[in-house]
Amino acid sequence: xxxxxxxxxxxxLIVVFVSRAxxxxxxxxxxxxxxGYLLLDxxxxxxxxxxxxxxxxxxxxxxEHDFTVIMYQYPDHxxxxxxxxxxxxxxxxxxxxxxxxxxxxxxxxxxxNEKAERMFDADENNKExxxxxxxxxxxxxxxxxxxxxxxxxxxxxxxxxxxxxxxxGEAEFNPELLLGDALFNYFSAWIPENYPMMKPxxxxxxxxxxxxxxxxxETVASNAFYTxxxxxxxxxxxxxxxxKRPYDALRISEYLHGKFPNNPYFHRSYARHLYAxxxxxxxxxxSFEIMDRIDNKQVGYESNxxxxxxxxxxxxxxxxxxxxxxxxxxxxxxxxxxESESQESGYYLHSLIQLGKMExxxxxxxxxxxxxxxxxKFAKRKHPAHKEARDFIKKNKL
Numbered sequence: 001x002x003x004x005x006x007x008x009x010x011x012x013l014i015v016v017f018v019s020r021a022x023x024x025x026x027x028x029x030x031x032x033x034x035x036g037y038l039l040l041d042x043x044x045x046x047x048x049x050x051x052x053x054x055x056x057x058x059x060x061x062x063x064e065h066d067f068t069v070i071m072y073q074y075p076d077h078x079x080x081x082x083x084x085x086x087x088x089x090x091x092x093x094x095x096x097x098x099x100x101x102x103x104x105x106x107x108x109x110x111x112x113n114e115k116a117e118r119m120f121d122a123d124e125n126n127k128e129x130x131x132x133x134x135x136x137x138x139x140x141x142x143x144x145x146x147x148x149x150x151x152x153x154x155x156x157x158x159x160x161x162x163x164x165x166x167x168x169g170e171a172e173f174n175p176e177l178l179l180g181d182a183l184f185n186y187f188s189a190w191i192p193e194n195y196p197m198m199k200p201x202x203x204x205x206x207x208x209x210x211x212x213x214x215x216x217x218e219t220v221a222s223n224a225f226y227t228x229x230x231x232x233x234x235x236x237x238x239x240x241x242x243x244k245r246p247y248d249a250l251r252i253s254e255y256l257h258g259k260f261p262n263n264p265y266f267h268r269s270y271a272r273h274l275y276a277x278x279x280x281x282x283x284x285x286x287s288f289e290i291m292d293r294i295d296n297k298q299v300g301y302e303s304n305x306x307x308x309x310x311x312x313x314x315x316x317x318x319x320x321x322x323x324x325x326x327x328x329x330x331x332x333x334x335x336x337x338x339e340s341e342s343q344e345s346g347y348y349l350h351s352l353i354q355l356g357k358m359e360x361x362x363x364x365x366x367x368x369x370x371x372x373x374x375x376x377k378f379a380k381r382k383h384p385a386h387k388e389a390r391d392f393i394k395k396n397k398l
Contacts, residue, residue: 037127037128038079038128039131044070047066048066048070048079048083051063051066051083052083053260054066055083056090056260056263057260058090058260058264058299058300059262060087060091063087064084067080076115076118077115078113078115078119078129079112079132081112081115082108085108085112085136085139088104088105089105089143092105092143094264094265094304094305095302096146097304097340097341097342099147106140106143109140112132113133113136116136117129133159133160133163134160134162134163137157137163140152141153141154141157141160144156182215182216182217182220183213184208184213185209185210185212185216186210186214186217186238187213188207189207189208189209189213193210214238217231217238218235221235232252232255232256233256235252236248236249236269237249239252240272240273246273246276246277247277249276250270250273250274250277253269253272253273254270256270262298262299262300264290264293264298264301264302265300265305267290267301268308268309270286271283271312274286283312283316284313284316286309287312288309290305290306291313291332294309303336303340304336306336307337307340307342307345310336311329311347311350311351313332314327314328314351317329318330326354327355331351333347333348333351334355337351344378344379344380346385348378349375349378349379350385352372352374352385353371353385353388353392355368355371356368357392359371360392360396365398368398372389372392372393372398373389375388376389
């Protein structure tokens with residue numbers, strides 16, 4: 001098992017466990033707040049939710065204004081710094097290959113961790129402090145694993161798990177609590193099923209239940225206050241990939257795009273799920289809108305989203321038999337893929353194959369060979385695209 005794979009699995013576990021800690025740090029709106037924890041303050045809950053909704057909609061100035069006000073009111077509390085970090089995490093989430101927000105993201109998490117550590121040092125029974133430390137180190141671990149900083153990722157992951165355990169013990173809340181339990185139940189069963197070599201590692205954790213986890217996730221997605229959007233985010237990804245329920249994935253992504261129309265991640269996911277169920281016209285319409293927003297330099301819309309959008313448009317024209325238009329947008333897919341350094345992605349590789357086939361049909365074998373050679377360069381040998389390129393070159397004597 002490679003070191004990269006071990007860290008990737010650790011990153012998944014970090015997300016699961018930190019989400020579990022998050023669920024145990026929040027109560028519904030009608031609950032009392034005998035602990036005095038800031039996260040449980042009813043009035044602040046509303047203000048935080050409003051700001052977080054602005055963040056999801058990529059209205060960062062509005063969100064950060066509200067976060068700054070909270071920071072002014074509670075200068076020694078980790079909450080506002082953590083929320084500022086979340087805003088930068090969503091900027092990163094749109095295209096995780098882009099490193100320009102890494103430093104400021106880590107700086108806000110470090111500040112949140114320092115404040116939480118002071119709270120924890122003053123009172124080791126402070127569950128709120130433990131939660132912020134678990135979440136802060138967890139998000140650091142996610143970023144470091146993306147950047148292949150394996151030592152830092154491992155260190156952050158261990159701290160996240162340590163403080164996650166210490167954050168337990170508050171009254172049992174519902175339905176916010178269920179998000180972490182749902183993810184834990186699903187992934188702790190999913191990992192050993194899909195990666196048998198991880199079974200000894202997963203044996204150290206409680207046994208999961210995928211079916212139960214999915215039902216819990218659906219409950220959170222329908223009923224939660226704070227964690228509803230996060231549950232919906234995980235749910236449509238599971239529906240689309242693991243559960244093979246593309247229409248359910250489409251339903252949720254359509255809702256999220258409607259609620260947060262300026263979120264590029266939700267926008268391209270909606271276009272993708274329309275494409276997956278064969279609603280080609282609607283997918284192309286959304287894809288053109290994505291590309292227009294990229295051209296207009298709308299916040300968050302960049303080459304990674306463009307790679308998705310251009311590919312769906314190219315496929316649409318190819319199926320219509322309009323080869324010139326298909327070629328134009330396959331070339332755009334390739335250009336966006338290179339700009340976002342996504343040359344190993346399926347859309348990039350498939351676009352090169354399609355371009356190679358079209359050039360072969362036009363008797364431009366030299367150019368066709370160049371496209372197929374690029375496929376072989378960027379695709380791993382066991383990748384289907386690599387095999388298709390080899391077979392096509394051989395069959396057509398390129």
